[in-house]
Amino acid sequence: MDFTKLKAPTLKELFVRELESMILSGKLKIGEKLPSERVLAEKMQVSRAVINGGISELARKGFLEVKPRSGVYVLDYRRYGTVETLLSIMNYNGGHLRRDEIQSILEIKIIVDKLAVELSVDRHSPEDIVSLEAYLEDILNDNVEKAAKAAFTFYHELAMTSQNTLLPLIYRSFRVPVNHLWIRFINKYGNKVVYNSAKNILKALKNKDKAKAIECVEKAISDSISGSKEIYEA
Amino acid sequence: MDFTKLKAPTLKELFVRELESMILSGKLKIGEKLPSERVLAEKMQVSRAVINGGISELARKGFLEVKPRSGVYVLDYRRYGTVETLLSIMNYNGGHLRRDEIQSILEIKIIVDKLAVELSVDRHSPEDIVSLEAYLEDILNDNVEKAAKAAFTFYHELAMTSQNTLLPLIYRSFRVPVNHLWIRFINKYGNKVVYNSAKNILKALKNKDKAKAIECVEKAISDSISGSKEIYEA
DNA sequence: ATTTTATTCTGGTCATACCAGTAGTACAGT
DNA sequence: ACTGTACTACTGGTATGACCAGAATAAAAT
The missing domain is CATH 1.10.10.10 (Winged helix-like DNA-binding domain superfamily/Winged helix DNA-binding domain)
Structure with missing residues (x-):
């Protein structure tokens, strides 16, 4: 239960x-x-x-x-x-996002994540990697809501390692809608997909391979975008 | 008076x-x-x-x-x-931004503006261009504060033409600190520089030249970054 | 040592009252 | 016709004092 x-x-x-x-x-x-x-x-x-x-x-x-x-x-x-204001509008719609709102969020997420890894490759510390690896494992939680929360936390911590003080704040602002998206995504495709995406990003980050890291981020989200229509129909 | x-x-x-x-x-x-x-x-x-x-x-x-x-x-x-929270931190520092905060803002601004023009090239309407041209001219106002406000409005409207519902909201969230930055920038380099940057972006946008538009955005902000140290010392 | 009970403390809420600034009006002076 | 004044009703900001239900903790019972 x-x-x-x-x-x-x-x-x-x-x-x-x-x-x-x-x-x-x-x-x-x-x-x-x-x-x-x-x-x-x-x-x-x-x-x-x-x-x-x-x-x-x-x-x-x-x-x-x-x-x-x-x-x-x-x-x-x-x-x-x-x-x-967006959160209020969303809440007014019974917690649901319209399709154009989903697309807007994903468009934002991709540039935010890309900047995060781009900066992080040059600025992260070994300790950052260790804590990220811990958060990564939490994504495998069977409870969908907890897995979604873990995914959010992973990307949030990733933003923290960029040393850009605003990035985590922006991430935090979109907590609620992004969390909704992840719950729906995991329900449809399972948390294993999310886990593997994050794992690949982290791996590239550890190797300080900037190009590869950015590529991973793009792939992770383009998967989401291609699936977003189905998510919307669900 | x-x-x-x-x-x-x-x-x-x-x-x-x-x-x-x-x-x-x-x-x-x-x-x-x-x-x-x-x-x-x-x-x-x-x-x-x-x-x-x-x-x-x-x-x-x-x-x-x-x-x-x-x-x-x-x-x-x-x-x-x-x-x-950033606004509160800024206010606590007597309305001033620390150097790392300036850098953080500019790092964000560059990706936001890039996304704005990237999407806008495909999605803007002819009417959008007309209203953007009007806002553009306001940047030439002799009053520094009004010019800064006009610059903010121009980029804000630009974000609106991207049809991404979140982009303008993010822009507005950063209104106060970005406005401060522009006032300091214009004081140092004059509004003509800001005007020309915006004009180039708008021109590329009108020609639906995505690559050129993104290049203009990058140039506009890298100018700011190279000048940010001096701004900080001011 | 563990569970139950009683007490204290806390934020949420209520009711009433006064203050200072706003806005409208009427009116006097020019 | 215009200006400045005086009066008045109304508004949000604040003060005071009180009660409630749940949380935290101490005391009591097992």
């Missing part, structure tokens, strides 16, 4: 989801002024603390603009959104 | 900055448990609402982990941070 950890949503989280839905569905129009916190609190039967906290979170996500002592306004998330 | 908009910081913002400094400076060690909200509120002479709101914001930024009914713990921002 794999009983997953339970977590009750807080009122603030419920409020945030509710408003995200209303904005993404268009029920709340862009530029529109929200009712005051007091009114919202009364209408939704929660305290003002929940409303206030939820609103400031939505403001940080790029959905709302708070003008103190004036009011709260709906922002154009297509213009002011960041990567976090 | 250009009178800039005044804005008084709120207590929550002060609290967030204070804690970010303590974490980034190492005064608060990773894994350490923070005092309870009540204690913090008393010590810092503010209400619990401020502490509670500030903590949840820091949690969303990847600096803290909130375990309800247990406590608040300092997270390893290098491992769990997102792109937002």
